[in-house]
Amino acid sequence: MYLKPLFYIIFCSSLIFSCNENKSLVKENTAFFGGEIINPSSKFIIIYKSSNIIDTVYLDASNRFKYIFKNFEAGLYNFYDGKESQSFLIQPKDSIMIRVNTLEFDESLVFNGIGEKENNYLIDLFLETEKQEQEALKISQLDPKSFEEKLSNIRNKKLGKLNLFSKKNTTSTLFNTFAKANINYNYYYSKEAYPFINYSKSEHEIFKSLPADFFDFRNEIDYNNTTLKDYRPYVSFLRFHFNNIALQEHFKHSKDSNYNNKSLDYNLDKLTLIDQKVTDTFIKNRLLNYNMVKFINASCNVDDFDTLLKSFTEKSTNTKQKNKVIKIVNSYKRLKPGQVIPKILVVDKNEKVRHLKHIIKKPSIIYFWDAKDRYHLKVSHERAKDIQNKYPELDVIAICINTIESRDQAEVLQRNRLPYFNEYHFKNAEEAIELLSIKPVNKVFIVDRHAKIVNPKANMFDIAIENELLGLLNK
Template sequence: MKKLLVLLLFSSLLTNCKQDFNYNTSEAFLGGEIINPNTGYVVLSKGEQIIDTMLLDQNNRFLYAMNDLKPGLYTFTHSPENQIVLLESGDSLHFRLNTKEFDESLVFTGKGAKKNNYLINLFLENEKEREHMLEYSQLPPESFSQKIDSITEAKHERLKKFERKNSTSECFNEIADANIHYYNYARKELYPFAYYGNNELINLKSLPKDFYEYRKDIDYNNDNLRSYYPYYRFLEYHFNNLALTRHFEHSSDSIFKRNSLDYNLDRLQIIDSLVTHDSIKNSHMRHTAWFFVHSNNNAGEITQFVEDYLKRSTNESHKKDIVDLSQAFMKLSPGTKIPEITLINHNDEEVSLPSIIKKPTVIYFWAYSMRGHFKDAHKRVHKLKTNYPELEFVAINARKTSPKNWREVLKKHRFPMENEYRFADPYSARRQLVLSRLNKVMLIDGSGHIVNAHANMSDTNFEEQLLGLLNQEVQ
């Protein structure tokens, strides 16, 4: 499973791959079957452009003909999940998936199925490898590099074999090759954060001189790959490292603080100086600003950062988005009233968020696409209810899903429906609550005023915060 941002970036690789591929536009067909659908439709898009919305029939199927096809990667969305599909001239594809195991159950059949099954299997392989990355990252630098390079080489050999056997197109070859390369590079950029830890990152200068040998060939302005997720993600991690090196050059800090003002200002400056491609530059600066506003709880520092960001960005839509986000953050300051947001309870009745606050309340969020968090959060709350009976605990499903699936998920795990809600408008609610991560928790006093809008159930002092909420009520 993945965040929406990941899939949107992956979907918009190129308008038609590379211009020198000399494809002729023609026709292609795309059909699908959705088991346990969340909605009655599937949305097809290319980059940021929506191509069409396909309604599901009584058997939860659809069939769509595409005339004057522009070969390349497309996104099909069945909210709240997305995946990619590579469409080329003459393809006649059909996919089948179950929303309860969206990526894992996805299978393609028909003409063009082999290349798409290869890409989805490559994606799932990368996801599975992530489970071992922390283990690999404990290896010394030389051993880690050898391990990652051997995995990459094995993938390249399988890709070459697949290309020879199936006479693949240049478009497919570039997509698959870039996927393999940039996943490798991204892991090397991430390595020092896992190996040294935040307390010893100042030691990253001790890495072997050739550890980042590939950096000398980085193209920061690759228009063809500007929205391709492995390339985009690699640049994100790369800019993190460059900013960290600069940060330690002029800061007295010996411990890395990802949400510090100085570090993030360094990151903005580095992106601005290295990237000349407007779209790539604006996209990465926006991501930096988005992260900082979500992770820093200091209103003064957020104001200072946003002012610097606005001077550098040239994308008016991005600038408005960040300004709106920072203003939403200010509205969640301690002492302010919790926003008027419409919720839906297990009886499909609409209620306002402030109306359900009757005593000191802990609000936590979940989505079934994040199964580990979903189960862990509910189990943790079950224990906390026993220890803190004076508090109310409210769970909100933060993603769009059908009422049926929502109830079935809770019933399957035997979680009580009492104090379970879902957003009537998830997109608007998440923006109002500055909800980017599901581990966010909101502490609200008995009169509906915010005590802490950015708590985290995993924090070591979380229970101290709960005691503080109770003590504040007594006072």
Template sequence: MFNCKKDSNNSENNYAYLGGEIMNPNSDFVILSKADEVIDTIKLDNRNRFLYKINDLKEGLYTFYHGGEIQMVLLEPKDSLLFRLNTLEFDESLVFTGIGDKKNNYLVNEFLENEIQEKKIFKFCQLNPDTYERRVDSLKALKLDKLNTFKAKYGTSPLFDKIANANIDYSYYSSKEVYPFVHHGNNKAEILNSLPKDFYNYRKHIDYNDVFFKEHNHYNSFLRYTVNNLSLRGHLKHSSDDDVFKRSSICYNLDRLKIVDSLINDKAVKNELLYYFTANHLSKSNNSENNEMLLNTYLDISTDEAKKTEIKRFAASLNNLKVGASFPDIKIVDYKNSVFDVKDLIKSPTVICFWSNTYYNHFKESHYKLDELKEKYPEVRFIVINIDDFGSERPKTSLKENRFKFKDEYQFKNPKESIEVLAIQPMTKTIVIDKYKKIVYSNTNIFSMGFEEQLLGAINRK
């Protein structure tokens, strides 16, 4: 795609090139950053390509962001790295060429293989602890063999070795931390007591404030699983839930914030975890009293003023979507550019769903599911809204390519404002409204086991 020449004017050779071609772009730019610092916003040319030189390179992991998708690259001095990707299959289509390609292709492939492995891990979790441990130990050994073969064949830097080994270690640790939650049965105390005494011995050597890895997916997943697990053990000591553990318990969710506060010292790592756990609970809970308690605890502990403001607004939006409340004033646009107020379209029981090209698999699976529901419940109107903010052509193309009908398909007229008002998090969020334009369920999911029962309840409301 590009010819990157060695820069003879840079005597220190402390630079790297990053370039690429993006098929089906969601926007006309790429954002490049390192840690929390944005380096530059890079425009795509008329062929959807870019080339960027990083001077005074700080070797390490860099992040490039495009249209809601994020991927990391490892850059070291004199790398000249090019990539090609299709946004419809962002990670799966990503391929690197040029100087530095082999190490980055290895890391991307390892990331994709780990996603596949996670499904195996969930199945293995139903095994007894000793058998499970042998299985995950075997998976780790295979990964280490593959890494050692790669190192012997291509030669690698200490920095690459550090990152590649950390990927394997933190993935392995995560598989240990998740076991009590995925293992069948609600008696979590019994499951924890059945674990070998050395099952979590690696915790003695963990750095829970590793600034180098704080932007890294494997490390962050491990931290979340660990906080869940440590909170579980503490929660069970003072829980009144008898033998049945409930993730939605306010006691457990408060315990998670306290564990984060006591375990993590680095402000950036701590604030991110506090926000994640608080927003996650608020988005799923309908108990306003408990939500207020958790929110106040978060506000007391967090030192990130921007995130505190953000989550207060998120909580306020959720509060306005209570059962029995009127659906808010939201303007939407169909694919003929006609503008409507959502409330004007509600004349019967109505289901409102959302999708984004960023979550392409969800887009397809949710539309297949909606087609089934529309056939079973013809008396219900299903309004489907694309939340993206990059025009109508891309969503229109996605619908056409997958042969989905345009009937009752819309986009937000003001995406950012509407997403905030409707507190759309997670993407699976579904709102059910009765024929009187009153909210019946503000945060359900068309894929949940009880959804059709909820739908029947909305249909039969008098």
């Protein structure tokens, strides 16, 4: 994260000059945002807020960019370089320059100019929280009282540090809102996660053993905070919070004692609680949609989908999200175990078009990869090779989900030092992705030698897949 002294002086000098040059551009309700991307993943960056793209800004020959916000709403925005994204706080009259190396994206991100101190504090807080995840997991194995003491100590230190920073730098109201939310909602998240990640007892038993005031912080939750609606700590907390309170509700009227995210009754409770507690339509619809899609992706019991779908469509007011979920449900009905894999055309390395089911000659695993996701591309191919070596009676078939020519597909594989073996891409990628519900990209199909689906939602990285494969081969 630290630059070499000489380079640092040169870099800061150029930033100061640039910021002074751009002060004349910054008017009453405008702000400047610019910087340098080292080892860029693309020729441009995308600036967005709340999943809405604000603009696409192209890099110049030196991999630098400039952008002027005009008549904008102050708050947290994101920039995306084609590979990773990070947030930044921008307010009227700010003039912010960034410098980031995509090889160490978050760790290398540095802000300079008007608004730099608040943004550097927020990114440092983000990195500090990431580092503390392992510590939170470790202390979650303690008894509830000891856990609470250590977790409160972490929170109080952060709040004390923030208080000193705010006094010294006369920080803005928006900054204080986001910084406090980061500290508090990560603290709340760890409290909600405790019954799930403490391994001493079942979740039901842990709930019974908790002190009466363990969840008192829930009285402070604002379920409809539109300022924080896109802020990661707030969004992550709400998701886990509803997992937790739904489980507590579920235990009241069921004989279950363990968490089961595939339980229909549990998920019905969750949608009901979201509907009862959240009034802001954006936050409510997003939570409903997230949990509906999560259930669909987790459960293999297609017969449960319509029941939860009915509850979801009654509660959500987002027509676009509802239509998309209905499509996913209908897609999985076609992918029910025992059904023949849908009629989809794939293209081999010689540009020969074939039906997917016709290339299946024996029990097979079909996995997918995205050229834009280099990490998954590599680890999925490594795991596929391992499975193929262990089970030579199987076919392991790889399919690229991008709209791509065979020549370009070969270049991607060669660039990543991967063999072009049993590789295909879709003739119509968009249609195939919808028909096979290939989201997320790491889902895997297991099919028998007749191209009948055994499992449409397998996970190559789950050790349980080997038991499934052995069961299939021993039939």
